[in-house]
Amino acid sequence: MTETTDGPDGVRLREHIATELARARARTEVLTDVVDDADLVRQHSPLMSPLVWDLAHVGNQEELWLVRDVGGREPVRQDIDELYDAFKQPRRDRPALPLLPPPQARAYVATVRDKVFDLLDGVTFTDRRLVADGFAFGMIVQHEQQHDETMLATHQLRSGPAVFDAPPPPEPRVRVGGEVLVPAGEFTMGTDTDPWALDNERPAHRVHLPVYLIDTAPVTNAAYAAFIAEGGYHDPRWWSAAGWAHRQEMGLTAPLHWHPDGQGWAYRRFGRWAPVRDDEPVVHVSWYEAQAYAAWAGKRLPTEAEWEKAARWDPATGRSRRYPWGDGDPTTNHANLGQQHLWPAPVGAYPAGVSPLGVHQLIGDVWEWTSTTFRGHPGFTAFPYREYSEVFFGDDYRVLRGGSFGTDRAACRGTFRNWDYPIRRQIFSGFRCARDAGPEEASE
Ligand SMILES: [Fe+2]
Numbered sequence: 001m002t003e004t005t006d007g008p009d010g011v012r013l014r015e016h017i018a019t020e021l022a023r024a025r026a027r028t029e030v031l032t033d034v035v036d037d038a039d040l041v042r043q044h045s046p047l048m049s050p051l052v053w054d055l056a057h058v059g060n061q062e063e064l065w066l067v068r069d070v071g072g073r074e075p076v077r078q079d080i081d082e083l084y085d086a087f088k089q090p091r092r093d094r095p096a097l098p099l100l101p102p103p104q105a106r107a108y109v110a111t112v113r114d115k116v117f118d119l120l121d122g123v124t125f126t127d128r129r130l131v132a133d134g135f136a137f138g139m140i141v142q143h144e145q146q147h148d149e150t151m152l153a154t155h156q157l158r159s160g161p162a163v164f165d166a167p168p169p170p171e172p173r174v175r176v177g178g179e180v181l182v183p184a185g186e187f188t189m190g191t192d193t194d195p196w197a198l199d200n201e202r203p204a205h206r207v208h209l210p211v212y213l214i215d216t217a218p219v220t221n222a223a224y225a226a227f228i229a230e231g232g233y234h235d236p237r238w239w240s241a242a243g244w245a246h247r248q249e250m251g252l253t254a255p256l257h258w259h260p261d262g263q264g265w266a267y268r269r270f271g272r273w274a275p276v277r278d279d280e281p282v283v284h285v286s287w288y289e290a291q292a293y294a295a296w297a298g299k300r301l302p303t304e305a306e307w308e309k310a311a312r313w314d315p316a317t318g319r320s321r322r323y324p325w326g327d328g329d330p331t332t333n334h335a336n337l338g339q340q341h342l343w344p345a346p347v348g349a350y351p352a353g354v355s356p357l358g359v360h361q362l363i364g365d366v367w368e369w370t371s372t373t374f375r376g377h378p379g380f381t382a383f384p385y386r387e388y389s390e391v392f393f394g395d396d397y398r399v400l401r402g403g404s405f406g407t408d409r410a411a412c413r414g415t416f417r418n419w420d421y422p423i424r425r426q427i428f429s430g431f432r433c434a435r436d437a438g439p440e441e442a443s444e
């Protein structure tokens with residue numbers, strides 16, 4: 001083992017970082033090696049980048065933050081910074097850019113990674129905020145995993161024969177349904193202590209919520225199909241004004257990738273059609289659709305704070321956990337994460353992942369829309385750059401929580417926040433409902 005100046009903790013952290021970087025890269029390679037070069041440079045949807053853009057962008061961010069900033073090394077390819085700047089290049093325009101062709105993109109990310117492993121050997125985890133606890137490395141690991149999920153969503157939009165295979169998710173092990181009552185009171189939202197938590201998850205702060213009820217499980221395909229069957233898509237009473245206008249304009253009648261199949265529905269997932277299964281969480285719905293369903297069901301979407309309290313608050317101790325099941329990292333027993341399976345698991349499949357209040361499948365399966373617009377927690381400070389979160393704050397984006405089957409565990413925690421436009425549904429998005437407690441319920 002290499003001698004280091006920062007003791008056994010530094011050695012362990014270095015090994016952890018190396019493992020996580022390698023794990024992310026192995027996934028990136030799976031996502032970019034399963035198709036040929038022509039497929040990598042093609043744009044499969046105007047919503048998405050060509051896969052080869054994501055690939056080199058992952059390397060470019062790694063070069064900017066780790067090679068140049070943390071390592072203080074010479075640039076590898078300063079000339080391409082602009083091409084892979086997500087803010088300068090809108091997704092729809094990316095195919096027309098003079099992008100690195102696949103062989104060069106692969107060589108570039110490999111060169112960057114080589115330099116990163118070299119500098120990781122010699123890095124000292126000082127108290128400089130960017131390197132303390134390996135933060136910048138953790139940020140880059142999460143960035144690559146987030147793009148891997150984006151690339152998986154691109155694959156879901158790809159036409160042509162299926163290229164992925166994975167075992168189906170586990171079958172239900174317990175019966176799960178109904179709602180859980182969450183008593184009124186304070187809980188701690190956000191975190192100060194999770195070393196790789198991003199700026200928008202910080203700081204920890206106390207939030208008081210009145211009593212409410214939240215669904216024990218995400219809304220299932222069967223429940224959502226009932227909304228469709230009862231004319232939910234054709235009744236403006238259930239929709240927000242903006243949602244109804246969007247529904248009309250786009251002619252929405254069902255989740256993305258659903259098609260009528262005889263008496264029921266079929267769902268296209270990664271190039272294969274399968275009957276829509278009743279007990280799986282619905283996926284590929286927009287915030288507008290989720291909101292309309294909730295109104296039809298006599299409920300509403302949970303606020304972000306309601307989601308997080310249901311996921312993290314332990315009434316026995318009063319503290320907030322990292323995950324519903326405790327502070328330990330997710331295993332395959334806890335949640336459907338990390339592209340181990342290619343669709344959400346049926347409700348009841350993860351009893352080991354239940355929260356102290358008895359709420360299931362908060363982590364994994366589907367990103368869950370909340371009613372909350374994306375803003376900084378009280379006391380927020382942008383770190384290490386405004387473009388990670390702060391420039392997205394405001395009324396345009398709604399927060400999603402909990403991660404999906406396509407989210408890696410490195411980029412998923414009880415505090416992790418995602419955000420998107422309310423029209424978006426190419427992401428692995430579903431939801432659960434909540435409601436205010438009635439007077440009798442509240443006094444229970
Ligand atoms: Fe990015």
